[in-house]
Amino acid sequence: MKQLPPSIATDAFAAHPRTVWGFFLAVLAGLVLLMIALEELGTPEPMIGLIILVGAFASYLCIGVVAGTTQSERFLIAGGAVPAGYNGMAAAAAFLSGAWFLAYAGTFAAWGLAAWTLAIGAALGLGAGGFLLAGPMRRAEAVTTADFLAIRTKSRAVRLAASLLVLAGSFMLLAVVLAGIGELTASVLALPPSWSVTAAAVLLALMLVPGGMRSATWTQVAQYLVMTVAFLAPVAIVAAERFGWPIPQLALPEAAERLRALAAADPGLANLARREDLFGSFTPGDLAATLVLSALFAFALPHVLERYLTAPSVASARRTSRWMLLFVGIILVTAPAYAALTFLDVIEHIVGVPLTALPDWVFMHGEAQGLFLCGQAAVSPEAISAACGGQSALAGVSLADVALSGRALVMRFAERSDLFFVFTTLLYVGAISAALSTASGLLAALTGTVSHDLQHKLIAPGAPMGKRLLAARASMIAAIALAALWAAEPGRDLLGLGFLALGLLAAGLGPVLFIAGRGEAKALPTLASMLAGSVTMIALFVAEHYGSDLVAGSGDEWVPPAFQGLAEVGIPSASTVFLAVLAALVALIVMQILPERLISLKRGRRTRLKITSLEEAGQAEPRT
Known part of the structure; x- marks a missing residue:
């Protein structure tokens, strides 16, 4: 798509970001302080929680509406006008789902130092994606991940296959995120999950339908600021009160020393010392597999990669990846303090x-x-x-x-920690904000794929801009509605579906994106790799979760012995993902070699036939 000069002057968020977001932070801090004062004066806790909840969600809604647009470039790639720092903040918010916000600290509590492998693997995957793909994707002037692969391979079939993978993976992850919101709200507010799923779906539609990627970008920036304040403030206050360090990471050595002293004084706490062991209950192979698995999952996430396409330049796209790593790291390195x-x-x-x-x-x-x-x-x-x-x-x-x-x-x-109820509400709002930001990124990736790749490039290339935007908004509403209907039903296997979605993206897109980031790729090897990776992932996933008789938990699931340790600690599908990625790599390598020989043989045959026919024609002429 031809790059149009972005009219940044008409975008208040991009033209005056420091003023806008400085004001947003000031209002957020003022609201927290006001609620603390009201709590001291005896205001009921439900009223305080409601004010903070409504205030946060109303701000997201207003930002999404103000960022609305009627231009396709702004709807699909935010006009290519997002500054690197804020683009990195939005990318970090898209990556940091509620799972990282809530569950990662619990992983440290269960695994000890071994939990660092997840964060290191995620950082390696995100860093590799930024290093290998940020510049090439922005330089190619692509609009979506599928568009980038199609540009590099010059193939409509690759565009279709990549679009289907992005749609399948993004939709499944969206459903998992909405179901997670329902479960979290049910546990905190004792409301039926279907209510909160419906409310989240409506909020997403109102936020994103007006502006698409542009609305998603600036609401994600706001959501990252809220979730960061919510995540850092309580633990920083407790660390300052107990250890005199307002930075929780600096309090970790003293907290660990106190834990060791307690363990030494009480024989019943002897097992506590295992948390300080690097491997804990893991083997080195388990940790290596966990690190690689986390990196594979983080490398090929379309809702993260497409943030590079909203940057004003190639250099800005590369800076975006560095800012994203910083903002992701701020959250991840704070999780151990919660556990300690x-x-x-x-x-x-x-x-x-x-x-x-x-x-x-x-x-x-x-x-x-x-x-x-x-x-x-x-x-x-x-x-x-x-x-x-x-x-x-x-x-x-x-x-x-x-x-x-x-x-x-x-x-x-x-x-x-006996803190004000305000901070309990903030943590809940931060967790919901993390989930909403990921859902926004998934919806933007899904909508862009439907509008640009399927409709504009494959189905109706000559459709006017109005119809393209109408199709984009309709697909967004349909995706939200279908995902909400699925998520509202109880008894869903969220962990299994999340692994399937991430595995499809890692195996179906990861190897071909790696090759495409290095230059032009061949269409046939790319198609073979995507097909081999996705089919292997689905087949092994079904075999692992259902067995031959398609009954969940029937006892005939197949997990190689080398991955039993990971399965016991809550990573059941590691073997499936690794084998699917291996199948994709093998298909890619084999097909990189075979097609050239096959094509050369075919050309040779055609050449000989052509020469023979000419000779025969030459011999036939004298006879006439």
């Missing part, structure tokens, strides 16, 4: 404490199904005593008896 401080809370206030002396937050966690003692939700001292035995009433419970969900580890952090 929570371990201190558990050991100091639960382990070995008589049941009558347990703090109130223990039972609040139990009622929210976030804290289990001896396998029973900690709803009351009587329930704990019945589950753990009568001796626990005086001697308390051991560390092995405590099970705190990863979601509650972050969401209930402010309650455990």
Whole structure:
């Protein structure tokens, strides 16, 4: 697509970003301080939570509407006018879903230092994507990921295949994100999941339909600011109160030292020292596989890669990747502080404490199904005593008896630390904002693929701009509605579907994007690689989850012994993803060699036939 000069002057967000977002941060800080003052004056907690919730979502809605546009370039690639720093912030928000915001701290609590492999792998995948693809994608003036592959291969078939992969992966991830919002809201607010899924779907439609990628960009910037303030403020306050360090990462050594001292004083806490071991309960092979898997998942995410296409220049696209790594890192390096401080809370206030002396937050966690003692939700001292035995009433419970969900580890952090209720609400709003930002990126990638690749390039190349925008908005609304209908039904396997979607993108797009980033690619090897990777991923996923009789959990699932360790800690489909990526690579390498020989043989045959026919024609002429 021919690059049009972006009219940045008419975009207030791009023309005056420091003024706009400085004002946004000032209003956010002022709102938090006002709510703290109102809480001190006795304002009911539900009222405080409602004000913060409505204020945040109303700001997203206003930003999305103000960023509305009637120009296709702005709708699909935000006019190519997003400054690098803010583009990196939007890309980080698109990558940092609710899973990273909530579950990563819980992973540190369960794995110890071994959890760093996930963050390092994600950083390597994002960094490789930025290094290899940011410049080439922006230089090619592509509009979508499928468009970039089609430009490099000069193939309509590649465009179609890549579009189908992007649509399938993005839609499944969108459904998982919406279902996650429903589960989170049900656990925090005790509302039916279908209500929150519907509300999130409506909010997404109102935010993104007016401006497409442009609306998604600037709402993601706002959402990143909210989620960062929400994630950093509570843990920074607690770190300053307990250790004198307002930067939580600087408090980690002292927190670890206190944990070691507690473990040394109590023989029942001996296993706590394993958290300081680099490998923990993992083997080096498990950690290496986890790191590579995380990198593969992060490399080929269309809703992240397409952020490079909204940059004003190639250099700006490359800077975007560096800013994205910085903004992602700010969140990921803070997660260990949540885990360490929570371990201190558990050991100091639960382990070995008589049941009558347990703090109130223990039972609040139990009622929210976030804290289990001896396998029973900690709803009351009587329930704990019945589950753990009568001796626990005086001697308390051991560390092995405590099970705190990863979601509650972050969401209930402010309650455990006796902070203002404002921060509890902020954490909830931050988690929802993280989910909405990822959903926005997925919808923008999905909509751009439908509008540009399928309609404009394949189905109706001559369609006017009005019809293109109409198709884009219609596809966005349809995707939101279908994903919400799927997510609203209970009993969905979110982890399995998420692995399938990420695996399809990693195996179907990862190898061919790597080749396309290095220069022009051949169409036939690219098609073969995408087909081999996606078919292998789907076939092995079905075999692993259902077995030959297509009954979930039937006991005949197939997981190679080398990956049993990862399956036991919640990464069941690692083998499937690796084998699918391997199949895609093998197909790509083999087809890079074979087509040239096949084409040369065909040309040779045609040449000989042509010469023979000419000779015959020459011999036939004298006869006449």
